[in-house]
Amino acid sequence: MTLTDYASGLSRPGNLLPFARAGYPAGFVAGELSERMRRLVAGYAEIGGEVFVDSGAFSMDVADFAPVFEVYLELASGLSDEARGRLSVVAPDVVGDQAATIELLAKWAPVLQVLVDAGVRVLVPLQKGELSGPELFGAIDEALREMTWVPAFPCKKAATTAAEIVDFCDRTWAPDIHCLGLGGEKLQELAQAIHEVSPDTRVTGDSNKLRAMVGSRRPLHRDTTTRTTELLEGLEEVMGGADWDREGTEVNARRLLKDCLIQAKFTGAA
Numbered sequence: 001m002t003l004t005d006y007a008s009g010l011s012r013p014g015n016l017l018p019f020a021r022a023g024y025p026a027g028f029v030a031g032e033l034s035e036r037m038r039r040l041v042a043g044y045a046e047i048g049g050e051v052f053v054d055s056g057a058f059s060m061d062v063a064d065f066a067p068v069f070e071v072y073l074e075l076a077s078g079l080s081d082e083a084r085g086r087l088s089v090v091a092p093d094v095v096g097d098q099a100a101t102i103e104l105l106a107k108w109a110p111v112l113q114v115l116v117d118a119g120v121r122v123l124v125p126l127q128k129g130e131l132s133g134p135e136l137f138g139a140i141d142e143a144l145r146e147m148t149w150v151p152a153f154p155c156k157k158a159a160t161t162a163a164e165i166v167d168f169c170d171r172t173w174a175p176d177i178h179c180l181g182l183g184g185e186k187l188q189e190l191a192q193a194i195h196e197v198s199p200d201t202r203v204t205g206d207s208n209k210l211r212a213m214v215g216s217r218r219p220l221h222r223d224t225t226t227r228t229t230e231l232l233e234g235l236e237e238v239m240g241g242a243d244w245d246r247e248g249t250e251v252n253a254r255r256l257l258k259d260c261l262i263q264a265k266f267t268g269a270a
Helices: 013-021 035-046 066-077 098-117 133-143 162-172 184-197 209-214 222-239 246-266
Strands: 002-007 026-029 051-054 087-090 121-125 150-154 176-180 202-207
Touching: 002 026, 002 184, 013 026, 013 035, 026 035, 035 051, 035 066, 051 066, 051 202, 066 087, 066 098, 098 121, 098 133, 121 176, 150 162, 162 176, 162 184, 176 184, 184 202
Parallel strands: 002 202, 026 051, 051 087, 087 121, 121 150, 150 176, 176 202
Antiparallel strands: none
């Protein structure tokens, strides 16, 4: 069974670094990538990192996908042939709207073809609606002019159930699928169920690992804040009344602890 679980939402260098050091598949949103981050993302793909870039349609209103494709094309054009095979991008879609999604796919088909021809893995969200599964596939194939594409199942908004995804793989023996917004144990459980009915299907998914580490209602910096405070209290006791750069030490300690916590989490040490 081939399973890839991307850590999504890594929009800043400080977020990417610990995951990259752990060799963890990394996910991003196109509109959140600065010029510097694009270079880092490309560099990570070149050294063997698996990279997933979302359009951002799920989390925001993307009326114009031109800037999204600028990011996709910039990344792809700067990568070697081998590295482009490690790049996955999400095709344009409208959450919960089959007709609008198909219209967007037809509009952007020439650009998607360029990406596919370059070796990029293009993920096409399968939105729920009036069309049945076979009808939707036929409409997408027509819109994309029968190019190679990977079915991507929304697992948050307008979600596809695990049972529906397993049934799809059982009926089609699809070689490759992606689960949008699903990761961790839930993705592993789903992949195992898929493996039982379609052993050769590659399964990938993405979820915000930073958020999952501390909970959706807690600040992402809480764990490092707590441990940094404990470290500084210990240093104050050791230093006594001597002069030392408490502010500078706190900044460096916070960075170091965040790095160590995330690496430990995703290399099995925590």
